Amino acid sequence: MIIVPENQIAELMTPADCLVAVEEVFASMAKRSAYNFPVIREAIGYADALYGFKSGFDRANLALGLKSGGFWPNNVQKGLANHQSSVFLFDADTGKCRAVVGGNLLTALRTAAASAISIKHLARKDAKVLGMIGAGHQSTFQLRAAVEQCSFEKILAWNFHPEMLSRLEEVARELELPFEAVELDRLGAESDVIISITSSFAPILKASQVRPGTHLACMGTDTKGKQEMEAGLVAAATVFTDEIAQAVTIGECQHAIERKLLSRADITELGAVITGRHPGRSSPDEITLFDGTGVGLQDLAVASAAVAHAVSRGTAIEVDF
Template identity: 30%
Template sequence: MRLLDRAAVRALLDPDALVEAVATAMIDLSTGRASVPPRVAARVGEIGLLAAMPAYSGTLGVVAAKLLTVYPGNGAVDRPSHQAVIAVFAPEDGSLRALMDGDVVTADRTAAASALSVRALARSDARVLAVLGTGPQARSHALFVAPTRPFEEIRVGGRDPHKVADLVEDLARQGVVARGCTIDGALRDADVVCAATSTLRPLVDLESVAPGAHVVSVGYVPEGREVDPALLTRSQLVVEHRETALAPFPVGSNDLAELVARGKIHPDAVDELGEILCGLRPGRTADDQPTVYKSVGVAVQDAAAAAVVLAAAERTGAGVELAL
């Protein structure tokens, strides 16, 4: 078994390879070549939860499972709200091949899928990118989404100006020039919005973004809402997996599930990202209609990222070999 810590995972997780692997995983999920049972979670009172997320991708030939904790209150004490570990198994005999840190994987595989949604759904003339949030997901989204369009302006919006400034400086070191803003300032007439927050009340509505904007929403906390219901009901909606996304929390998205239950959204009208990527459903259908990609995270994305990391580790000899 190969043990890979956070530094090793970060060094081995090539962004281009990750985007391609996640695209394959999304197509597998939408065409029946992946096995992804619903996420299960144990609640830890009112402060957090522990989720288990197993998956198999036939095309990628990977079997993996992620254990993830979500503690929304950790941000108040400068501790990550999401923490994870991933185990990778050999599909031919079930033997344990690797155990790796899952925090970098979670942030980057989510952003890679979001970047695929921007490629497929954002208007070709999109010029302003708004990233909402200041945590690892916001950072990864800025890095992965920035190359998808010739953006003339990238804005980072958050509640804490010091955290906004820190993220802007960090992105500059990675070659992404961004401007720090308030959340409202970042949203104003933005063509592409990536919301990666722990908000309980909607931040993104029809009036705050440009006509035909593409919105990515990855915030995932109990009772959390990032996108106004009026925007959701008037948008072309895209998810990773209908059955998953339209289920109640902790499996799916509360905001979408409630709108389906109230008859405001019909499940058949919701597209899957993999369906769009392989041509089973069209991409953007109207330039003036908003598009929303609502991500709840699916385990086959973790499996795809873990496969990229493990292949690179085996090529380079990275990590530590252990026998349990």
């Protein structure tokens, strides 16, 4: 069995590597050669933790396995990341455990890759202003990945706790892009692309605040009750997602579905755009929305790539198991 510890991931996997792996997964899902198994996510009644599993199988590259982990809100007091996860890969021919891979950084990278892919395929090609809603740990990964897809000229940002916006401002400075902390009305009025990456359970952005032609990437924590966008805004947009089953139950679409403002038939898999079965954006004035719920197949894809890199570079740890 191969072990790729967390401390190796940063040297093994680039954001570009993750984008390629996740884009291939979306395409494989759209072709029905890959599928995700039902998600398990539970509050364990200890340490205020949420714990769960995401798993699946991709027949195209024989990626079989699961990501196990969750959210421990008190970890920051222990000098640890609140999000903790590990990916387990299994041999599709025998069922033997093939590899265990540190999943913390990979989760951040693959989540950012998913929104970047949505920007690549759905945002207007002349998009110039990027709006960021949320300034937590994941936000910097989102920002770095997004700017690789469009020639953004300015970054606007808003957060529940404005003092946290300094982390995004620092990244914008590194990228040599102007940065402004603004109110939501201005962010919505000026942004061509908006990424939301929060753990909100109440709508932050309203339909009246978003201008025609905007692309929205809703990437915040997905669970029952989560909400970053007003249900009417979701219904007004052309909606895409990684997996429809998750979007309507734990994703941004759930509230519009519950209020019957949106139906499952109104939601398109992003993989259908990647494979050419759906045209994606149909006009410059169309509002597009990507509901990124995060699927197990993404984790398996980036973990498999990390294992391949570790083996080729001779840094993989091999143990009898």
